[in-house]
Amino acid sequence: MKASKIRTENLNKVFHTRHQDIYAVKDANIDIRVGEFVSLIGPSGCGKSTIIRMIDDIIKPTSGSIYIDGKEITSYKRIPKEINQKMGFIFQLPNLFPWLTVRENVGIACRIYKIRDERTQRYIDELLEMAGLTEYQNAYPAEISGGVMQRIGVIRAMVHKPEILLMDEPFGALDAMTREKLDMEILDIWKKLGTTVIFITHNVEEAVLLSDRVYVMGTNPGRITREITLDLERPRSLDLLTERKFQDYCAELTECIGHVDLRKVK
Ligand SMILES: Nc1ncnc2c1ncn2[C@@H]1O[C@H](COP(=O)(O)OP(=O)(O)O)[C@@H](O)[C@H]1O
Ligand SMILES: [Mg+2]
Secondary structure, eight states: OOOEEEEEEEEEEEEEOSSOEEEEEEEEOOEEETTOEEEEEOSTTSSHHHHHHHHTTSSOOSEEEEEETTEEOTTSSSOOHHHHTTEEEEOSSOOOOTTSOHHHHHTHHHHHHTOOOHHHHHHHHHHHHHTTOGGGTTSOGGGSOHHHHHHHHHHHTTTTOOSEEEEESTTTTSOHHHHHHHHHHHHHHHHHHTOEEEEEESOHHHHHHHOSEEEEEETTTTEEEEEEEOOOOSSOOGGGGGOHHHHHHHHHHHHHHHHHHHHHHO
């Protein structure tokens, strides 16, 4: 079995608001192996974003531990740059800088991490090519479509060659056809680069199409309720969508999520 890349141990996050304490994540234990593609799925508000924000050190856990490559990162006040640099974050909305060109937006991490070498410029060329964005590189965000913007969000997170990609519903705002196309592109990139992926979605088909394994989450408190390993061959293609085994997994996951919602109603 491959080594553990990301592991959490009894991870908790409570948000204290003026009116109440929100248990956003309760006792989450996840373990993701090097090169694995794992999805977090569950209804809105079950703590999916909170989990990956804690992994990326955007927010601090209330208690519990996070390990990256076996090293506990929760013991640091701010995690060291060399660990932070192992991660790339792809947001639901790419939030591009409108005054920068596509190419400059893609290269923003170079400014943050002060990477100035020629090799990185060539890598940006490669990434633009891989994502079919070469022809847009000198355009500004206002001039391009949502699908193109989301591609920029994806490769922007990869410029500094992260070993881990954390994706927070990256294609949730797109139409189904564009999403499926980008899903397949993500699989290509993942295969080429061998990154470890945590992918958040509330779309069951998308989770099954992409993942090796899925953690199902429920609300109130936000927690992991199930873990399902998907025994489906790779490389995956959209033909999988019509296969019995694929549909059975989708039905199983839908049922898991449904049960969680029922409990919430009670
Ligand atoms: N900064 C915050 N302050 C207060 N509550 C928050 C904050 N961020 C998230 N929450 C709450 O924590 C819960 C989990 O949120 P989130 O992780 O965004 O869920 P998901 O991504 O699964 O939709 C929700 O009830 C949400 O309202
Ligand atoms: Mg979210």
